[in-house]
Amino acid sequence: MRLLILLMALFNFFNLENSRLYSTNKENKISISLSSFEQKSSARLVYKDGFLSIEGIDGNANVTIYSIIGNKVAFFSNIDLRKFKESIPLQRETMYIARIEFSNTVFTYKFFTR
Numbered sequence: 001m002r003l004l005i006l007l008m009a010l011f012n013f014f015n016l017e018n019s020r021l022y023s024t025n026k027e028n029k030i031s032i033s034l035s036s037f038e039q040k041s042s043a044r045l046v047y048k049d050g051f052l053s054i055e056g057i058d059g060n061a062n063v064t065i066y067s068i069i070g071n072k073v074a075f076f077s078n079i080d081l082r083k084f085k086e087s088i089p090l091q092r093e094t095m096y097i098a099r100i101e102f103s104n105t106v107f108t109y110k111f112f113t114r
Contacts, residue, residue: 045098045111053085054100062101068094 043056052065061081065074065088073096074088081100090096090113100107 047113057081064099066097
């Protein structure tokens with residue numbers, strides 16, 4: 001009986017077309033992720049002389065800066081990213097996370113201060 005159950009579980013695992021665990025939409029999710037990555041890869045965050053600027057993304061968005069452990073450091077509401085250059089006092093040689101939230105998309109970036 002145990003062998004039969006084990007064989008059925010293995011058959012279900014390796015028969016991906018009929019498996020309930022296998023999502024038929026995985027191919028669509030991968031293509032969406034890749035297209036989001038292409039948009040995301042053009043952005044660049046630059047922290048220099050106490051100012052953070054974002055280059056390569058246009059539009060209005062909410063920008064939130066977090067420390068690597070998740071503490072909110074700064075928040076900018078509905079700001080034009082083409083002109084984004086804000087003074088933020090950040091520690092040197094530290095990693096931070098920027099969350100850029102548009103009305104329908106959210107991008108997150110890691111960046112280091114030097």
